[in-house]
Amino acid sequence: MSASNGERELLNLTLEVWHPDCWGIISTDEAGSGLIGHGAAVDDTSAYERCTIYGDSREHVTQAIEVAHDVSFINHIESIGSAASEDALASPIGHAAQDVFIEYDVDEGIGSAFLTRGVLVDSSYRIEDGVETWNLLAHTSRSSLGRLLDEIREERDAEISVTKIAPASEPVRPPSVGEPTLLTPRQREAVNIAKRYGYYNWPREASAQELADELGVSKATFLEHLRKAEAKLIGNQ
Incomplete structure (x- = not known):
């Protein structure tokens, strides 16, 4: 039995998000690369993320990192592990990929807007073609969720579309390798x-x-x- 609109429940959400001055959208759009985020945390002043930047070549990945370096509110970006690989077997998401650690002002990224409101990043998030796709887990009522998303839209001048909302108890279909x-x-x-x-x-x-x-x-x-x-x-x- 589904919960009423005002009753708290554990919800799986998938959102498509765009907001201005997003470092990930800026860097991947200019370089023609993509980005997968694997983890995020916040404190009073900063947000921290570990991401994989990927593309068709090492040059695409390197350019995306260089563009991110020039974004004013990024405080630190550092590559993790070896230089961007061009081994297709080692990088199933692209011909080249590089893991990076990013620190930026907490008031800038959209991820921190969710995290500071108690919404969890569930698995990974992705940036491609100028749009961020977030998979989130929220323990809230559906009416409160609507207000929360409206707050973030107003606060970050963001466009947020809910593409999926379902009780977390429902089975989640993992993406097929052919998608x-x-x-x-x-x-x-x-x-x-x-x-x-x-x-x-x-x-x-x-x-x-x-x-x-x-x-x-x-x-x-x-x-x-x-x-x-x-x-x-x-x-x-």
């Missing part, structure tokens, strides 16, 4: 534009060169992204 989350942002971009412009139709409605021009890359680069994406999706059916 598009295994694609890097550039690979997903190549697949999406190919679908949108009829590249997979017969006869084809757009050429690889036309799609490469649309993305502002060479034909060889576009086809490399597309073929790697197809190999991941088809190979994991």
